Amino acid sequence: MTLALDRRSLLRVSAYAGGMMLTVGGAAARAAQGDAAAAAQDLGLYVQIRPDNTILIRTATTEIGQGTLTSVPMLIAEELDADWSRVETEMMTPQLKSTDTGGMPEGVFAQGAGGSRAIMTSWTPARKVGAIARAMLVAEAAARWKVKPDTLETESGWVVDAARDRRIAYGELAAGAAVRALPDGEIALKDPADFRIVGQPQKQKNTLAIVTGKPMFGIDHKMEGMLHAVVLRPPQVGAQVASVDDSAAKAMKGVHSVVRLPDQTPGQVWGYDPIGAGVAVVATSHWAALKARDALAVEWTDPPTAENSADMVAEAEAKLAGGEGLKVQEVGDVDAAFANAAKVVKARYQAPLVAHATLEPQNTIAHVTAEKATIITPSQQPGSCARTVAAITGLPLEKIDVTMTRSGGGFGRRLATDQVAEAVYIAKAVDRPVKLLWTRECDMRTDFYRNGGVHLMEAALDADNRVIGWKHGVASHSINYRRSEDQSIEALSSREVPTEDAPGVLVPNRRYDFMPIYSAVARGWWRAPRANIFGWAEQAFVDELAEAAGEDPLAFRLKLLEGEGSYGDGRDQYTLARLSGVLRHVGEKAAWKGPEAGGGKARGIAGHFSFGSYVAHVVDVTVTEGGAFSVDRVVSAIDCGVAVNPNGIAMQNEGSINDALSTARELEITLTNGAVDQTNFDSYQVMRMIGAATRIETHIVPSTEAPSGMGEPALPPFAPALTNALYAATGKRIRQLPIGTQLA
Amino acid sequence: MAYSFTINDRQVTAEEGDMPLLWFLREEMDLVGTKFGCGIGSCGACTVLIDGEPTRSCVMPVEAVDGAAVTTIEGLAKNGELHPVQQAWIEEDVPQCGYCQTGQIMATIGLLKYTPDPSETEVREQLNNFCRCGTYARLMKGVKRAAELTKAAGEAGEKA
Ligand code: FES
Ligand code: FES
Numbered sequence: 001m002t003l004a005l006d007r008r009s010l011l012r013v014s015a016y017a018g019g020m021m022l023t024v025g026g027a028a029a030r031a032a033q034g035d036a037a038a039a040a041q042d043l044g045l046y047v048q049i050r051p052d053n054t055i056l057i058r059t060a061t062t063e064i065g066q067g068t069l070t071s072v073p074m075l076i077a078e079e080l081d082a083d084w085s086r087v088e089t090e091m092m093t094p095q096l097k098s099t100d101t102g103g104m105p106e107g108v109f110a111q112g113a114g115g116s117r118a119i120m121t122s123w124t125p126a127r128k129v130g131a132i133a134r135a136m137l138v139a140e141a142a143a144r145w146k147v148k149p150d151t152l153e154t155e156s157g158w159v160v161d162a163a164r165d166r167r168i169a170y171g172e173l174a175a176g177a178a179v180r181a182l183p184d185g186e187i188a189l190k191d192p193a194d195f196r197i198v199g200q201p202q203k204q205k206n207t208l209a210i211v212t213g214k215p216m217f218g219i220d221h222k223m224e225g226m227l228h229a230v231v232l233r234p235p236q237v238g239a240q241v242a243s244v245d246d247s248a249a250k251a252m253k254g255v256h257s258v259v260r261l262p263d264q265t266p267g268q269v270w271g272y273d274p275i276g277a278g279v280a281v282v283a284t285s286h287w288a289a290l291k292a293r294d295a296l297a298v299e300w301t302d303p304p305t306a307e308n309s310a311d312m313v314a315e316a317e318a319k320l321a322g323g324e325g326l327k328v329q330e331v332g333d334v335d336a337a338f339a340n341a342a343k344v345v346k347a348r349y350q351a352p353l354v355a356h357a358t359l360e361p362q363n364t365i366a367h368v369t370a371e372k373a374t375i376i377t378p379s380q381q382p383g384s385c386a387r388t389v390a391a392i393t394g395l396p397l398e399k400i401d402v403t404m405t406r407s408g409g410g411f412g413r414r415l416a417t418d419q420v421a422e423a424v425y426i427a428k429a430v431d432r433p434v435k436l437l438w439t440r441e442c443d444m445r446t447d448f449y450r451n452g453g454v455h456l457m458e459a460a461l462d463a464d465n466r467v468i469g470w471k472h473g474v475a476s477h478s479i480n481y482r483r484s485e486d487q488s489i490e491a492l493s494s495r496e497v498p499t500e501d502a503p504g505v506l507v508p509n510r511r512y513d514f515m516p517i518y519s520a521v522a523r524g525w526w527r528a529p530r531a532n533i534f535g536w537a538e539q540a541f542v543d544e545l546a547e548a549a550g551e552d553p554l555a556f557r558l559k560l561l562e563g564e565g566s567y568g569d570g571r572d573q574y575t576l577a578r579l580s581g582v583l584r585h586v587g588e589k590a591a592w593k594g595p596e597a598g599g600g601k602a603r604g605i606a607g608h609f610s611f612g613s614y615v616a617h618v619v620d621v622t623v624t625e626g627g628a629f630s631v632d633r634v635v636s637a638i639d640c641g642v643a644v645n646p647n648g649i650a651m652q653n654e655g656s657i658n659d660a661l662s663t664a665r666e667l668e669i670t671l672t673n674g675a676v677d678q679t680n681f682d683s684y685q686v687m688r689m690i691g692a693a694t695r696i697e698t699h700i701v702p703s704t705e706a707p708s709g710m711g712e713p714a715l716p717p718f719a720p721a722l723t724n725a726l727y728a729a730t731g732k733r734i735r736q737l738p739i740g741t742q743l744a
Numbered sequence: 745m746a747y748s749f750t751i752n753d754r755q756v757t758a759e760e761g762d763m764p765l766l767w768f769l770r771e772e773m774d775l776v777g778t779k780f781g782c783g784i785g786s787c788g789a790c791t792v793l794i795d796g797e798p799t800r801s802c803v804m805p806v807e808a809v810d811g812a813a814v815t816t817i818e819g820l821a822k823n824g825e826l827h828p829v830q831q832a833w834i835e836e837d838v839p840q841c842g843y844c845q846t847g848q849i850m851a852t853i854g855l856l857k858y859t860p861d862p863s864e865t866e867v868r869e870q871l872n873n874f875c876r877c878g879t880y881a882r883l884m885k886g887v888k889r890a891a892e893l894t895k896a897a898g899e900a901g902e903k904a
Contacts, residue, residue, distance in 0.1 A: 065839075066840075203834075212830065213818050217779075217842075219779070220776040286770075286771060287763045359843045359844050360779070361781070406842070408842070409877060439783060440784070651837070654878065654879070658875075661878075662878065680782055681787050682786055689871045690872075692868075694864070694868075
């Protein structure tokens with residue numbers, strides 16, 4: 001039995017293990033098209049109602065710490081009227097079929113995790129799944145009792161016949177419900193006012209397994225007969241293997257083999273996540289492999305460049321400032337606006353490359369034979385993993401089995417599949433299952449770094465302090481570097497320049513320019529990509545404008561954001577009303593009366609929209625002698641539409657704030673003579689409790705808009721609220737990150 | 745030469761003295777709740793108790809624990825009852841990705857041993873494992889709740 005859930009996705013219901021099972025996605029779609037063979041391989045299990053009244057819900061989103069293994073099932077459980085305490089959640093098994101191209105088959109849920117999209121894309125279809133299951137359970141109860149379905153109600157795992165004072169548990173109805181016809185027509189969804197699970201703060205599922213140390217992360221898995229691999233990399237980015245003397249390494253106990261990893265040009269084999277050259281040691285244990293790695297004698301070639309990161313930034317910035325950049329956009333008469341300005345404010349902001357540094361280092365278990373490939377990996381994109389394996393092995397996608405696991409942090413790092421590619425090459429070479437585990441040094445120096453950049457900003461204010469002219473030049477390590485054949489400056493400029501962000505987009509005369517910063521390192525998506533710097537540069541600069549105007553930072557922002565307009569790139573669209581709404585809300589909740597500077601203490605404010613949600617923070621700091629500072633309190637206002645799990649939203653806000661604080665305070669990746677200077681957590685010092693923000697108040701703006709995600713949007717506005725507070729406290733503008741010792 | 749010690753009250757022997765305890769636990773004993781994060785004693789993800797003291801197992805060779813009693817996260821719950829620190833972590837909903845949390849729990853047990861009723865400043869200064877997900881606000885609450893639960897368990901134990 002199948003039913004269309006939306007344009008592309010179908011739902012299938014079947015009897016299973018004495019209960020009822022609902023599946024959604026490509027397999028169900030193929031069944032509807034009469035392709036039984038393809039449908040036999042289910043894309044995955046979504047909802048299983050068991051005879052013992054427990055319910056298993058599997059989601060297609062990968063859990064990387066963002067809480068979707070709780071929030072997405074909440075949507076299904078809500079419409080199902082399940083007993084939430086008896087709902088278990090798991091991740092779905094991803095499977096790709098050879099006919100699938102591009103992304104995963106477009107099902108109800110996007111498989112993987114990225115862009116804070118899970119809640120947004122699941123909102124309607126997930127609720128429909130729950131509502132359909134509920135309708136079928138009700139129909140089964142009605143048939144048994146010989147009453148009309150619309151005389152029955154449901155309540156927390158029961159179908160209730162209130163008039164006759166009787167009820168039946170879902171578990172008892174499930175098997176019978178599973179063989180009933182699917183409901184006709186559009187399924188009615190609840191009025192949000194009737195929600196009992198959604199909108200209530202719910203704890204994360206699976207915490208018990210975490211605190212008891214159950215195997216659940218990629219690194220915890222194993223395969224029968226598995227060997228262990230580690231990789232030696234060149235110190236300089238882009239160097240290749242010149243020669244290998246592995247005689248000493250091979251003579252060591254437990255060593256199975258030494259594998260030279262092919263040099264990869266991005267785009268050559270499986271897409272655009274390059275792996276650097278390396279030499280892998282395969283042994284019977286991780287420790288044996290590590291010791292043998294140290295016994296390798298490898299000569300590396302000189303890399304094409306041996307860059308110093310600061311020089312690369314300076315070179316690009318000089319070109320940008322000298323007018324050699326690409327003009328990305330010009331609106332109105334910018335020159336006239338600046339010529340007529342009462343005041344001109346100019347500032348230069350700079351942010352560095354940073355690493356993802358997921359606490360669980362990259363790892364993959366791979367077993368490759370002539371017939372099939374089996375992969376276990378913590379990934380944000382199982383579909384890309386499968387396609388990577390297909391490209392390297394030549395196996396059809398249906399012969400590739402990828403198991404997604406929980407990830408020890410993602411932050412965008414696990415959108416790349418380089419570690420999967422590497423494991424597959426090694427597994428192919430040794431013809432045994434292999435667990436590749438990167439050391440921290442390997443992980444730190446082989447990242448897709450958050451791109452850094454320089455922002456040259458200029459604003460023209462008229463006599464009434466209205467912003468009439470805006471110039472914004474960006475020199476950045478473009479994320480598009482080596483991600484397509486087209487490496488023109490136009491291609492590299494794509495999305496590197498915030499032409500849609502307020503307040504710039506609201507200024508009648510504005511101009512944006514771009515210049516790429518050269519570097520040989522790979523770049524990628526890092527929590528709130530691009531917004532994590534745009535938000536800082538813009539919201540810090542706006543504070544400078546407020547000062548020039550002699551106005552309060554909050555009042556000035558609200559004046560800039562007046563109006564009803566809607567802006568954005570189509571994918572992520574925002575309204576001025578909601579953006580000013582979070583600023584107003586945070587102002588009220590924090591009792592904002594200006595920066596209140598005195599005695600080393602002060603407050604700062606900032607608000608930003610990104611990835612679907614609006615967040616504003618007020619940050620209270622204390623700066624002590626010697627330039628050390630503490631974040632004493634953070635008050636946040638969030639508008640993410642309907643708040644599905646207020647507890648999950650607060651957790652993401654708290655985590656994003658501390659991620660932003662850690663990064664702004666201390667973190668940067670630099671290169672000297674072509675080598676990444678940071679190698680482990682001694683030289684890349686992720687913040688600990690001693691520097692953390694622990695008093696955080698999360699206020700959610702009540703909303704009936706469709707929900708949007710919170711994995712990323714709370715991060716961009718934190719750094720500017722912090723540096724604005726530090727300025728108020730010390731008179732020193734932080735225009736370059738990390739803050740480091742600038743306040744000393 | 746063989747080294748013998750206990751892990752969660754079970755007697756074990758190890759052959760390779762230079763192998764870090766972390767890898768012995770994970771690969772030889774299948775106790776994977778103890779995590780690898782850095783291998784240089786920095787992050788704390790690999791924290792276990794050695795004779796009751798929180799220790800970073802990635803830099804502790806097996807030969808150095810000869811004759812010692814090692815406790816890992818898997819050995820904390822007794823008779824199906826969670827350790828108060830584990831219980832507190834559930835009540836305060838501390839973990840996000842969860843990867844650092846077993847180490848945080850072991851470190852907290854050590855913290856509470858010497859500072860049973862820690863102030864916020866003491867928690868800041870003494871809890872030295874980092875959390876990449878930034879769960880510090882909940883870690884602070886978790887430690888405080890754990891202190892309460894540990895105290896309550898101690899009092900109940902005295903009465904019994
Ligand atoms: S893995 Fe031992 S301290 Fe990081
Ligand atoms: S919860 Fe993810 S590292 Fe701490």
